């Protein structure tokens with residue numbers, strides 16, 4: 210299978226084809242997503258909450274991101290993989306941002322990096338990373354790394370003024386060199402206006418149906434992560450319940466001595482070897 214590039218994504222939006230985007234954090238999930246024909250995978254810093262059990266994304270490090278991006282790349286060699294830049298890996302300076310984006314490219318073979326936020330500082334980071342020859346995805350709207358300033362995980366752009374500000378931010382990010390933008394947690398009107406004005410792929414998560422593509426956190430949409438579920442998540446499976454039931458069934462069979470007893474799950478010893486072993490054990494006593 211040929212590896213997907215930014216050109217494929219650009220050609221999809223020209224043809225009006227929707228881009229399918231999901232998060233993944235490990236080899237097995239990435240492998241299943243590639244098999245299912247997912248176009249893009251985000252190794253999000255949501256891995257801090259989904260895989261590492263933190264309450265927020267703040268503790269996630271570059272080492273965490275590199276390790277998980279590598280695993281995803283091994284599982285999905287032909288998929289367009291985006292690596293998230295974790296908290297404080299790009300906020301300090303353009304140089305820091307280029308250096309850390311470079312680590313994700315060199316060490317984890319991602320196709321693009323993503324960073325959150327808007328404003329002059331972020332525009333400068335996007336420009337710098339792009340000029341270093343690295344594809345960069347902007348991320349605006351509900352941006353978890355800014356949740357202190359946003360006052361929590363709250364939908365954004367709900368007033369006309371706030372919506373216009375987001376629409377303008379998207380344009381500025383594109384002008385600064387963003388190859389694509391992720392818009393999170395906004396009313397569909399905002400997703401629509403940003404998409405209609407854009408010349409680059411606009412992906413949405415909780416941003417309505419008008420964006421060029423849709424992203425969900427995979428653990429939400431398969432019912433694995435249940436600490437909280439945002440309003441925009443649709444559950445396509447209840448894998449958490451399936452796994453919990455499997456663990457319960459296993460525990461019960463082990464406790465009752467019913468696993469492993471059948472021939473299918475045990476290695477066979479030839480009868481004569483078993484008799485011989487019996488004899489040897491007796492003489493050893």
Ligand code: KIV
Pocket residue numbers: 232251252253254255256293348353391393414424426
């Ligand atoms: O880290 C992540 O998975 C993200 C999504 C919340 C959009 O950035």
